[in-house]
Amino acid sequence: MPGGYAGKFAEIDLSRGTVREVTFPEEVLKAYVGGRALGAWITWQRLKDKPWEAVDPLSPDNVLVFLIGPVNGLYPGSRTIVTGKSPLSNGILGSSAGTWFDAAMKMAGWDGFIITGRATSPVYIWVFDDKIEIRDASKYWGKRMTEAMKGILREIRDELAKKRPGRWPMVPPIALIGPAGENLVRNACVMFGQYDAAGRGGYGAVMGSKNLKAIVVYGTKPLPEPANKDAWKTLWTALAQRNIQRYGAYRRWGTGRGLWQFGWWTASLPIRNWQDEWHEKIVAGPQEYEHGLWVRVFWAGCWMCTQHCYKTAVVRLEDRPERLVSELPDYENQATQGSILDEWDPDQICINTMFASELGLDTIGIGGTVAFAFELYEKGILTREDTGGLELKWGDSKAWRAMLEKVTKREGWLGEALARGEYRAALEIARRKGLPPEKVLYYAIQCKGIEWGAHGIRSKLDYTRWTITYAVSVQGGDHTSIASPRLEDYEITPIINDTGAFCSFTAPPIEERAMWLTAVTGWSYSVDTLKEVAMRALMIQRAALLLGGPDVRWVRDGKAIDENPGRMMEEPLPSGPVKGRRVDPEEFKRELATYYETHGYDENGIPKSEVLRALGLADVDEALNRIRKK
Ligand code: SF4
Structure with a gap:
């Protein structure tokens, strides 16, 4: 087993009430690492043959995946990624959240939870090391976030205190939904405690559709060792110090x-x-x-x-x-x-x-x-x-x-x-x-x-300065995963972050991220191989988005709908230092064409067959034949 991984994933089938241990071959872990990339692959593999377009994201057919990556727990500032088929885009988003949930998962011995089906009544999942229980959550259903969280954590804490008095100083990390998720509001999030959330993509509604109120995780095992301890220590010290100063x-x-x-x-x-x-x-x-x-x-x-x-x-x-x-x-x-x-x-x-x-x-x-x-x-x-x-x-x-x-x-x-x-x-x-x-x-x-996230594109003074920032992103209006015409900029960078899974505020340059993954896993990652990992995720996300369904699709007559809202194209900014600026339609066309070319899409915005096959994505290529112009 490579370093950094806990070594197993749990598949929790809420329809049957069963838990099964799952592992993935080394070549899959090498190619997709963890977090967003692995989550996109798992979601795609589970739903592609249903087929993808037929899966209602709020039905038991969808999967809800909580994933971490090899650096989680071994890196100063990492994230948990929540994914599945999004009820907003009908594609796949990597929705990222902080807290200690990721480290607790790893200390409990899990690299991810793949949740399928739908419970017949409200439940929560309690993970204590290798043991995973599906428990009744009826009394917490309908409760707002803090009340539900306090109730569930009190229940867990009392139980732990009885088992081993004085030995449980920590409150276990929790991921949960509020009434919005229960009511299948598509903008519902998964809260990680009171103040953090996997916000984008509507995964709170997916969780609600599964009658799942919360997941609580407590781990008592030591974190897995990095493969190259000396290299890891050097990287840790340098990054932690640099981040404090920077x-x-x-x-x-x-x-x-x-x-x-x-x-x-x-x-x-x-x-x-x-x-x-x-x-x-x-x-x-x-x-x-x-x-x-x-x-x-x-x-x-x-x-x-x-x-x-x-x-x-x-x-x-x-x-x-x-x-x-x-x-x-x-x-x-x-x-x-x-x-x-x-x-x-x-x-x-x-x-x-x-x-x-x-x-x-x-x-x-x-x-x-x-x-x-x-x-x-x-x-x-x-x-x-x-x-x-x-x-x-x-x-x-x-x-x-x-x-x-x-x-x-x-x-x-x-x-x-x-x-x-x-x-x-x-x-x-x-x-x-x-x-x-x-x-x-x-x-x-x-x-x-x-x-859209809180960063406009008209002024060109923000990091979201491209006319195609959101229009062609595989995560739509998500400001944490924006597109640019150049492949080496966004959205490759956030995919690598969400895959490691590094927090984007703490992540070092891509060369150093490759060194981190190499030191932790023991596999050799370079900038190029990391970009390949990100490209695989990007292509799966793009294909899932374009296939879409069952209600909304982002393809018209074989051409991708990569558009900005009308206001951005037509209305100039009414005030400020760049008053009068709006999106130039010609520039938008140029940037979109460049993006298609640099990312390996054809003139209709569909990933090219040869690009997909070179990345080992023949199944994605075949599925896209359903929307390609004949
Ligand atoms: S910088 Fe990132 S990892 Fe650190 S506390 Fe903030 S969100 Fe969490």
């Missing part, structure tokens, strides 16, 4: 410090559903931000991470003297639960974020979806009758939270429509209002059914 400000304030300054510099922050992307809200520098407002420096974070980017916020409540303590929302949450609504009060932004998390919603996806509804209300497409009497006015956080709740409960026809995500909601709203779909889709800021 990210001083980031370590001190987290990404949350960026809202006022970063959005102002880059003119790429969503404001009023992306009607604008620039603001003049620079009211504080870092010191004021920390001491005068609401951030408390508190170093907490993922397993062994030297960044420890989690910060606490102390929140003032309007109507009560008490203060709430919460994690400081990160940059994206501050945008998608704040500026996108034209809400700039830090306390309200924090409350919105906590509220969405309590319901188990992906703050980014649901933020985009609800802001879209606010704009349709402003434009008169939606009325008070449609919203159940709510007035959707920019800056009104109370109305915002009321809408989050309506969507979670699928209340009224609008709550039901928005629970399907922004893209499907746009189609339903257009149908009900007798409007052409493109008129409503114009305001839906998403690509491939995934709402």
Whole structure:
């Protein structure tokens, strides 16, 4: 067995109530490593012959996969990847989350959980070293995130305390869903504790569709040894020290410090559903931000991470003297639960974020979806009758939270429509209002059914500076996995990160990531072989996305639908340092053609047969014949 791996995966069949140990041949692990790449391969292998297009992501046929990679536990700052067929894109996303869940998995002796079927009643999974139990979770079903989490963890803790008094100092890491996941809201996330989440892709809804409330993991085994201990020690020391120095400000304030300054510099922050992307809200520098407002420096974070980017916020409540303590929302949450609504009060932004998390919603996806509804209300497409009497006015956080709740409960026809995500909601709203779909889709800021992260493309001042950033990404609007015309840039880098599975904030350059994987596994990885791993994952993700189904497809007449929302192509930025800038359609065409060429796609955006076969993906090639032009 190579170093770094725990050595086995668990297949948990919730329909039958069985657990089976699974291993993969060395050549599969070498070719796909772990995390996102291996998750894409497993998902594809399990669903490809059903066939892929026929699998409803919210049916028992789908798989829900929790994976780590060889470096998890042996690297300062790594992630758990959740994947399966996405109910938003109908493709595959690698959805990444932090905490200590990954290290606990490895110490329990598992490299991954492959969850299939559907339980007949609500359950949670308790993993204690090699033993995996499926337990009744009926009393936690319907509960909001914190209440359910506390209940399940209390149950586990009491049990452990009775078994071995005084020997269980830690609360086991947990992954769970809130009411949104239970109600199959497609923007439901998998929460990892109170403040972290595998947000993108809708995997909370997949978990809910399986009647699975939570997974709790406790491991007592030593972590597996790296293959080359000396090389590993050298890499660890150098990286840990470098990260402490390199990210001083980031370590001190987290990404949350960026809202006022970063959005102002880059003119790429969503404001009023992306009607604008620039603001003049620079009211504080870092010191004021920390001491005068609401951030408390508190170093907490993922397993062994030297960044420890989690910060606490102390929140003032309007109507009560008490203060709430919460994690400081990160940059994206501050945008998608704040500026996108034209809400700039830090306390309200924090409350919105906590509220969405309590319901188990992906703050980014649901933020985009609800802001879209606010704009349709402003434009008169939606009325008070449609919203159940709510007035959707920019800056009104109370109305915002009321809408989050309506969507979670699928209340009224609008709550039901928005629970399907922004893209499907746009189609339903257009149908009900007798409007052409493109008129409503114009305001839906998403690509491939995934709402955009908090970084716009029009200003070209952010890292999302390409016109095709989201339009051709295999993860759609996910800002953590963006596309660029050049192969060596994105989206290869985040795939390698999610595969290792390194946190993108802690990951060293690609050469060093190859050294890490070599030192840990004992196999020889180079930059080129790592890129090949990433390309295999990319091709599987692209094929799954284009095959899509059963409801939404991203291919029209044999040509991939790689498009930006209408607003980005037609509306110039109304303010800021690059006022007047919009996406140039000619530049978009050029960048898309270059992307197709550099990534081995044909002129219709379908991966070429020879490229797939050179990567050992003959089965993917054959499946794509179903959508290729004859
Ligand atoms: S930088 Fe933050 S998210 Fe990344 S591993 Fe460290 S604590 Fe976790």
